Amino acid sequence: MCHRSTAIHRYIQTKVTMNNYVSHLECGFTGERLTPNRVHALSPAGKPILVRYDLDRVSAEVDRDAMQLRPSGMWRYREVLPVREDANVVSLNETETPLVRLHALESRSGARRVDVKDEGRLPTGSFKARGLGMAVSMAKELGLRRLAMPTNGNAGSALAAYGSRAGMETYIFCPADTPEVNVREIALQGGKVWRVNGLINDCGKIVGAGKDRMGWFDVSTLKEPYRIEGKKTMGLELADQLDWRLPDVIFYPTGGGTGLIGMWKAFKEMRAIGWIEGALPRMVAVQASGCAPIVKAFEEGLRHADLWEGAHTIASGIRVPVAIGDFLILDAVRESGGFAIAVDDEDIAAAHERTPKEDGLLVCPEGAATIAAYEAALASGRVDPGEHAVLFNCGNGLKYPMPPSTAEIDHTAIDWDSIERA
Numbered sequence: 001m002c003h004r005s006t007a008i009h010r011y012i013q014t015k016v017t018m019n020n021y022v023s024h025l026e027c028g029f030t031g032e033r034l035t036p037n038r039v040h041a042l043s044p045a046g047k048p049i050l051v052r053y054d055l056d057r058v059s060a061e062v063d064r065d066a067m068q069l070r071p072s073g074m075w076r077y078r079e080v081l082p083v084r085e086d087a088n089v090v091s092l093n094e095t096e097t098p099l100v101r102l103h104a105l106e107s108r109s110g111a112r113r114v115d116v117k118d119e120g121r122l123p124t125g126s127f128k129a130r131g132l133g134m135a136v137s138m139a140k141e142l143g144l145r146r147l148a149m150p151t152n153g154n155a156g157s158a159l160a161a162y163g164s165r166a167g168m169e170t171y172i173f174c175p176a177d178t179p180e181v182n183v184r185e186i187a188l189q190g191g192k193v194w195r196v197n198g199l200i201n202d203c204g205k206i207v208g209a210g211k212d213r214m215g216w217f218d219v220s221t222l223k224e225p226y227r228i229e230g231k232k233t234m235g236l237e238l239a240d241q242l243d244w245r246l247p248d249v250i251f252y253p254t255g256g257g258t259g260l261i262g263m264w265k266a267f268k269e270m271r272a273i274g275w276i277e278g279a280l281p282r283m284v285a286v287q288a289s290g291c292a293p294i295v296k297a298f299e300e301g302l303r304h305a306d307l308w309e310g311a312h313t314i315a316s317g318i319r320v321p322v323a324i325g326d327f328l329i330l331d332a333v334r335e336s337g338g339f340a341i342a343v344d345d346e347d348i349a350a351a352h353e354r355t356p357k358e359d360g361l362l363v364c365p366e367g368a369a370t371i372a373a374y375e376a377a378l379a380s381g382r383v384d385p386g387e388h389a390v391l392f393n394c395g396n397g398l399k400y401p402m403p404p405s406t407a408e409i410d411h412t413a414i415d416w417d418s419i420e421r422a
């Protein structure tokens with residue numbers, strides 16, 4: 001028996017080494033090379049760090065069609081992900097998220113094909129599961145035991161869930177106006193959570209200030225290298241489920257921009273490997289007009305965005321007044337031939353109500369923002385109706401406030417007129 005387990009162990013070891021193709025890490029701004037397999041936060045230049053792979057070796061050794069025979073979900077793309085040892089993968093069985101066509105929107109607008117990639121189906125009800133699933137797996141691999149972050153809600157929920165699954169402690173700080181459902185789901189999933197009498201940047205300051213005393217590792221958006229790699233799987237999965245033919249244009253609700261940066265990275269990696277060919281999708285960064293720093297920088301031709309004062313929008317997931325990866329978002333949008341667009345809360349609310357009514361798909365406000373932005377871009381001619389568009393719904397609509405419904409009926413004196421009029 002001892003013999004057998006040694007053999008299995010040796011097999012896993014071999015498999016593991018063969019599985020990992022990380023060549024190095026690098027500063028996303030200066031390109032400075034950094035050593036893998038050790039704990040990194042921001043780069044020496046204070047910018048986000050990107051993971052680089054030996055793509056030639058991936059190309060020679062990994063067959064994309066054989067990959068499609070594995071179970072679906074983000075871990076299918078193991079060779080272009082950073083985790084070295086299978087035992088360190090912390091997973092809640094992340095499903096492949098479906099592409100749901102908006103038939104009613106298509107016929108109303110004359111568009112050829114519009115899909116929503118519904119990320120609300122993931123564990124913890126948002127695409128934050130991809131990023132935090134990866135970050136927590138890498139934290140496990142690197143021996144970290146205690147993690148902390150500021151959050152507007154969904155990221156904290158995913159951190160708490162994956163942290164608890166990995167047996168780690170998580171410390172989570174939310175602005176005072178974070179929805180009750182988020183604070184409670186964090187607590188129920190084992191996160192130590194506090195409401196803070198301030199904004200998200202005040203919460204971030206607590207995490208920074210507590211580093212020495214509490215010995216925690218900061219997993220804030222883009223302040224460690226691996227959340228991008230998790231979000232990157234949206235791009236891999238999209239190519240995979242469309243048989244390696246990418247859509248023409250992608251609308252992404254942009255807060256910190258992790259997903260937009262990650263997907264663009266995935267597309268370029270897949271093209272270098274040879275898994276996809278031809279033109280890449282145009283990337284469209286969607287923001288709310290009450291908080292649109294990226295849109296402003298895009299229109300002014302700048303590579304960095306200014307802090308947005310007095311940020312407000314009903315789409316709290318994209319209420320991010322300053323993004324540390326601003327230049328990576330803007331580079332991806334420009335390189336892809338895309339654009340950045342802001343939508344009013346009124347139009348977000350209208351799309352939030354219309355989409356479930358006409359197409360049966362419940363979306364979160366940030367997902368609704370991408371639908372509103374798509375329709376605006378179609379109307380203004382920035383997007384052609386012949387283009388295949390993919391819009392991201394990032395969270396489960398059930399986690400968000402819905403318009404009230406108050407109709408009642410007395411079963412002892414049924415008012416059929418009111419039923420008929422409804």
Ligand SMILES: *Cc1c(COP(=O)(O)O)cnc(C)c1O
Nearest residue numbers: 154255256257258259317366395
């Ligand atoms: C985090 C979040 C976003 C923004 O995602 P980024 O990749 O950080 O830009 C949008 N919508 C929801 C619901 C979110 O939780």
